[in-house]
Amino acid sequence: RKEVEQDPGPFNVPEGATVAFNCTYSNSASQSFFWYRQDCRKEPKLLMSVYSSGNEDGRFTAQLNRASQYISLLIRDSKLSDSATYLCVVNLNNDMRFGAGTRLTVKP
């Protein structure tokens, strides 16, 4: 089983749609969790950290379920500029492990 698993997609959605990505991780001792965004041929950039209480940043909402070892990212009112690959990242003792990423394309 992979340490961090994501649905690779691609997700093709119209502008304004709501889209959700899921991620599962295998090590229950994992300490911190993140969503990164990676544009084509660019480095990943931190989108948001993920907390057990859930957190929201504008149109983006992240949730963590430690019992199920599951992380989610919800994007509301999607924009063309949201098109990118979204990486689920799990940290254990400074060892960051990346999911393979979920590709999102938002179309006009």
Place this chain on the structure above:
Amino acid sequence: GAVVSQHPSRVICKSGTSVKIECRSLDFQATTMFWYRQFPKQSLMLMATSNEGSKATYEQGVEKDKFLINHASLTLSTLTVTSAHPEDSSFYICSARELLRDRNYGYTFGSGTRLTVV
């Protein structure tokens, strides 16, 4: 915010030559930096953890004699791909975390180096 500078951004080299990639934390100190490799349409794969003043820790399957890592200061880590072959062609990215940041902050990435070995 924290900035990590990585260069060169692109490099083309001949088989058998060596290539050095630099990763600098510009406005913070990083005792630990990480080196990743990403092949097209694949995830980032951790190659090694670079520790300031000590030997790097390599992931299983990564040849330490081929991928030489030096972390001589709190702001600079270098990765040298020795005797490069076409199969080493990839996107290499470094990352670092600011020394005083807590674990929920995440890591800052360099802009990556696209290596093509011909």
